Amino acid sequence: MPGITIGDTVPNLEVETTQGRFKLHDYFADSWTILFSHPGDFTPVCTTELGMMAAYADEFSKRGVKLLGLSCDDIASHNEWIKDVEAYSGGHKVKYPIIADPNREIIKQLNMVDPDEKGPNGQQLPSRALHIVGPNKMVKLSFLYPATTGRNMDEVLRVVDSLQKAAKHKVATPVNWKPNEKVVISPSVNNDQAKEMFPQGFETTDLPSKKGYLRFTQV
Structure with a gap:
């Protein structure tokens, strides 16, 4: 599989997000970070997942973990989509940034390209990928799910606890x-x-x- 995997350092890409432009390493700083991608804005499974990430944000924060989403739609689309996400999640606010990648360049470098799924225009779509990045900016664990299957946030939280305990x-x-x-x-x-x-x-x-x-x- 091309791109980064466990043990690799996440490239210090400059990204445009719903909370401004920054370099990934500046955002990571010395924290643990969950970097997760979604096939597209205004899609059903993705909406439920982003809402659950928002609902679990305080639990991740207690563990010193930052959240960073990614979808290939643009910032304007993300900002409109967030309204749906927050409404579905019972008012939990999306406080984490979401990267825009309309040119499909970032997903290639972060190993988040779905090998099979393509959009209506034939463009590649992001996979439902999730990297847990350690304070050293290296990938410690990766999940890869098909577009049809939503992730289990209890499992994401569990493996964060496992990784942090093993590191200590x-x-x-x-x-x-x-x-x-x-x-x-x-x-x-x-x-x-x-x-x-x-x-x-x-x-x-x-x-x-x-x-x-x-x-x-x-x-």
């Missing part, structure tokens, strides 16, 4: 993990180090291999 401690989150549940200690941490790093203790799962690699702790 040498841990990973196991299957179906939720905040406040136990995490697993990285295999790069030996038991002596684990005793120092996790004074609260940890549990080693007894497996047939007798390899003590599955260690759970609470952080």
Whole structure:
């Protein structure tokens, strides 16, 4: 797949948004950022998603996470569309900027081009893509959905919590993990180090291999 992916630095593009023109790295600053694209303004699934992003904005803000949307329509269209989004979302305000990309150049550089879908004029459309960008401006996680399937904002929030916990401690989150549940200690941490790093203790799962690699702790 062309374009940026996990581990790549997001290019410092200059973008025009509903909140003015800026360079991406200036907007990111030293924060976590969710950069998400939509196939088009005034489309049903996108309207529900932007509304839910607005509804979850305070939860993301508590975690120091900024939001930045993208659709290929122009600024005038975005501003009109926001009225629909806010009405649908029960009055939650769209406080985050939305990038305009009428020439379809930015979506190519951000790996947000749908490989199949095209607009009425034959132009490429953005995919329903989402990059979680770390404070170092590198992509930490990416979601890619077809135009027919809306994202689950609870899952986006969950993976933000997972990424931030992994960045702070040498841990990973196991299957179906939720905040406040136990995490697993990285295999790069030996038991002596684990005793120092996790004074609260940890549990080693007894497996047939007798390899003590599955260690759970609470952080």
